[in-house]
Amino acid sequence: MNLADAILGDPETLALIDGDAQIRAMLQVEVALATAQARLGMIPDDAARAIAAAAQGLIPDPDEMRKGTASAGIAAQPVVNALKSACPDHAGHVHFGATSQDIVDSALVLALREALTLLAARLQAVTDTLDRRADDFADQAIPARTRFQNAMPTTLGAKIAVWRAPLVRDSERLEELRPRLLVLSLHGAAGTSAAFGENGPALRKALADNLGLTAPDLPWHATRDTMVELGNWLALVTGSLGKMGADLILMGQSGIGEVMAGAGGASSTMPQKANPVAAEALVSIARLNAGAIGTLHQAMIHAQERDGSALAIEWAVLPDMLVRTGAALRLAQDLVETLRPNADLIEASFATDRGMMMAEAAGFALAREMPRKDALALVARALRAVAEGAAATLPDALDDIAPRDGGWSAFLTPDHTWGEAAAMARSGADKGNAPTT
Numbered sequence: 001m002n003l004a005d006a007i008l009g010d011p012e013t014l015a016l017i018d019g020d021a022q023i024r025a026m027l028q029v030e031v032a033l034a035t036a037q038a039r040l041g042m043i044p045d046d047a048a049r050a051i052a053a054a055a056q057g058l059i060p061d062p063d064e065m066r067k068g069t070a071s072a073g074i075a076a077q078p079v080v081n082a083l084k085s086a087c088p089d090h091a092g093h094v095h096f097g098a099t100s101q102d103i104v105d106s107a108l109v110l111a112l113r114e115a116l117t118l119l120a121a122r123l124q125a126v127t128d129t130l131d132r133r134a135d136d137f138a139d140q141a142i143p144a145r146t147r148f149q150n151a152m153p154t155t156l157g158a159k160i161a162v163w164r165a166p167l168v169r170d171s172e173r174l175e176e177l178r179p180r181l182l183v184l185s186l187h188g189a190a191g192t193s194a195a196f197g198e199n200g201p202a203l204r205k206a207l208a209d210n211l212g213l214t215a216p217d218l219p220w221h222a223t224r225d226t227m228v229e230l231g232n233w234l235a236l237v238t239g240s241l242g243k244m245g246a247d248l249i250l251m252g253q254s255g256i257g258e259v260m261a262g263a264g265g266a267s268s269t270m271p272q273k274a275n276p277v278a279a280e281a282l283v284s285i286a287r288l289n290a291g292a293i294g295t296l297h298q299a300m301i302h303a304q305e306r307d308g309s310a311l312a313i314e315w316a317v318l319p320d321m322l323v324r325t326g327a328a329l330r331l332a333q334d335l336v337e338t339l340r341p342n343a344d345l346i347e348a349s350f351a352t353d354r355g356m357m358m359a360e361a362a363g364f365a366l367a368r369e370m371p372r373k374d375a376l377a378l379v380a381r382a383l384r385a386v387a388e389g390a391a392a393t394l395p396d397a398l399d400d401i402a403p404r405d406g407g408w409s410a411f412l413t414p415d416h417t418w419g420e421a422a423a424m425a426r427s428g429a430d431k432g433n434a435p436t437t
Helices: 012-017 019-039 045-056 064-071 074-086 088-093 100-136 156-181 194-211 227-254 276-299 308-338 343-352 356-367 372-389 393-400 421-426
Strands: 141-146 148-155
Touching: 012 019, 012 308, 019 045, 019 064, 019 074, 019 194, 045 074, 064 074, 064 308, 074 088, 074 100, 074 343, 074 372, 100 156, 100 194, 100 227, 100 421, 141 156, 141 343, 148 156, 148 343, 148 356, 148 421, 156 227, 156 421, 227 276, 227 308, 276 308, 308 393, 343 356, 356 372, 356 393, 372 393
Parallel strands: none
Antiparallel strands: 141 148
């Protein structure tokens, strides 16, 4: 047991891809294979019925599964042996013509279909909640910061809309990926379908129909690009959520405290602290998946028709990436739902800045009346006056240097200088930075 799984793990996702789920999926493939072969006259009907009945109540011994996998180097063999033992009179028709990799890969695809349904639903929930929160805080002014420095005003809603945009694209990417990923594997020992004779194409079509998958023309035992593409997608999702987590950590840190989210974790010795545990976990998961995708790419270096060393990399890396993504989406949902601005501390941030983050707006306003170079020189002079204590705020300094009707204080306010931020927050439901036409 890894205690960190309480933070970085997700039981619901794990249950869809763990050992028990793999065994159920492999048995499902074997039953569907036997059913399709009986329909094509490749095995007797009573054999297919017996295989289905045996599989229905079969609960293989976990120790035997582990020992068999260690011996064979692949999980399908001990499952097949258990199924043969459960219907001894028809053992010769179990797994007829298939190779272990066919069963493992087809079962993997079935498990991934269930896992991705869960992840897609969570992703949509996070996206919808972000959309709602962006609208809630469309007009909540907050400092924008570039390279950890105050830049200019924006709104909290605009920041949330930026978090949401890549997640919308990730949903689109997943729909594009599904047809490439949800593909049956059934080409036999060396990928030639020799054991199926002339029935190969018809058998693949029948089995794919039984399982709700697509039948491929070529084997993919040794071409793992779609599994790596899935890993890339998982890393994209967690990377986007990691960016949100990093922003929440920075906005909630001591001395800023402008935005809080989640309950916070207690320190064992410093009772004043509320550690941003969930936001930190989003960053950790993003970095773990970013590292894992590099390792998963190694599984593409797959020698000849099948390479156990490449397959083992995929088996070790991809499940953890899936579980971590489930965890990240679960944590993100809670953070977004509980996100709340601290208006007093946001106001304090603006007050401490003394109007200097409105310098760009002042420069553009002055440039309407004089050459841009001269306008920037005036703003630079006003900023020096604030820095040296000769003026309390940038508007005060500009009132002395370049007076304007109504005064600079009325003009240099967040809502006059945040540009399209509020509008972007309200248009967040538009499609994640889709180009305008």
